[in-house]
Amino acid sequence: xxxxxxxxxxGVGKTTLAISLADALAISNKDERVxxxxxxxxxxxxxxxxxxxVSPNFSVIGLSTKTIHRDLPEISKNYQHVIIDSxxxxxxxxxxVVLASELILIPCTPCVFSVWAFxxxxxxxxEASVFKPDIKYAILINxxxxxxxxxxxxxxxVKSMNIKMLKSMISDRVIFSTASLQGKSIFEIQGNNxxxxxxxxxxxxxxxxxxxxxxx
Ligand SMILES: Nc1ncnc2c1ncn2[C@@H]1O[C@H](COP(=O)(O)OP(=O)(O)OP(=O)(O)O)[C@@H](O)[C@H]1O
Ligand SMILES: [Mg+2]
Numbered sequence: 334x335x336x337x338x339x340x341x342x343x344g345v346g347k348t349t350l351a352i353s354l355a356d357a358l359a360i361s362n363k364d365e366r367v368x369x370x371x372x373x374x375x376x377x378x379x380x381x382x383x384x385x386x387v388s389p390n391f392s393v394i395g396l397s398t399k400t401i402h403r404d405l406p407e408i409s410k411n412y413q414h415v416i417i418d419s420x421x422x423x424x425x426x427x428x429x430v431v432l433a434s435e436l437i438l439i440p441c442t443p444c445v446f447s448v449w450a451f452x453x454x455x456x457x458x459x460e461a462s463v464f465k466p467d468i469k470y471a472i473l474i475n476x477x478x479x480x481x482x483x484x485x486x487x488x489x490x491v492k493s494m495n496i497k498m499l500k501s502m503i504s505d506r507v508i509f510s511t512a513s514l515q516g517k518s519i520f521e522i523q524g525n526n527x528x529x530x531x532x533x534x535x536x537x538x539x540x541x542x543x544x545x546x547x548x549x
Contacts, residue, residue: 334358334547335405335415337434341457342450343421345440346475348377349509350539351418356518357533357540358414359390365413367391372401372430373420384516399425402432424457431461436546437470438499443483448490455494469546471497473539476505501539506532 336354338347351369359367367390371378374397382393392412396404401417409415419430431437437458441451451472462468472491474483491498508528512519519532 334413334543335409335417335433335435336543337417337419337430337437338440339419339427339430339434339437339454339458340439340441340450341422341424341427341454345442346503346509347421347440348373348381348418349513350438350440350473350475350503351378351416352381352513352518353503353509353520353536354540354543355391355393355414355416356389356520357536358416360520361537361540362413366411367414367416368409368412369393370401370405370408370415370417371395372397372426373418374423375420378418381513381516386516387521389518397426399429401426401429405433427454427457428461431458431468432465435467435469436543437468438473438543439470440473440475441487442476443474443478443487448484448487452490452494455496469497471499471546473499474502477502478505499539499542501535501542503535503539504531508532 338351340347355367355369369378369391376395379393379395382389417430417434419427439451439454458470506528508519512522522529
């Protein structure tokens with residue numbers, strides 16, 4: 334699988350979800366190799382991996398170029414799954430991430446502000462789909478809070494644009510930032526508290542839904 338996480342808006346959880354998904358894939362497919370590509374000039378995923386005291390369950394490489402789609406076949410030939418993070422606002426890298434990916438997840442937070450950049454991101458994917466008609470893409474709600482409804486305008490926009498929204502959603506949980514501050518994924522956090530259990534379940538559910546979309 335080649336999965337890109339894309340949203341021109343910053344801070345919606347692209348890197349957090351890229352790390353979580355890469356680890357979930359590596360944990361549940363022990364015989365398969367997972368690669369996380371970090372095209373962000375700020376190297377957030379790469380710094381996360383370098384700050385770790387144990388090696389991650391997957392490989393991480395920095396590749397901040399607009400030729401990811403050209404370089405990927407060679408770089409990824411020994412991997413079964415590739416997750417591509419992306420930087421906010423850098424359009425030529427975003428375009429390359431779209432051309433490199435088979436499925437794009439567009440993380441959105443459930444508020445009205447995230448609608449604006451996501452429309453821009455969808456246009457970018459639709460432009461690139463001229464060269465890649467089979468590309469699949471879907472909105473992924475991140476940081477859902479139990480007492481907020483997903484903003485009506487977000488749902489309305491998604492419907493009017495006829496875009497798929499994943500059934501799986503990721504809740505807002507402190508464990509995601511605690512993990513990244515410790516150079517860990519949520520699965521590597523010590524202890525077995527409720528928050529870890531629930532966050533892990535949601536990420537595995539997300540992974541399963543992605544695998545279903547792939548196998549369709
Ligand atoms: N589900 C979540 N629950 C709680 N916090 C979250 C969640 N997802 C992301 N965060 C936090 O939100 C912040 C932004 O996340 P992240 O860096 O993954 O976003 P990003 O889209 O990669 O940002 P950028 O566009 O700047 O690269 C981080 O502090 C992260 O820990
Ligand atoms: Mg990021």
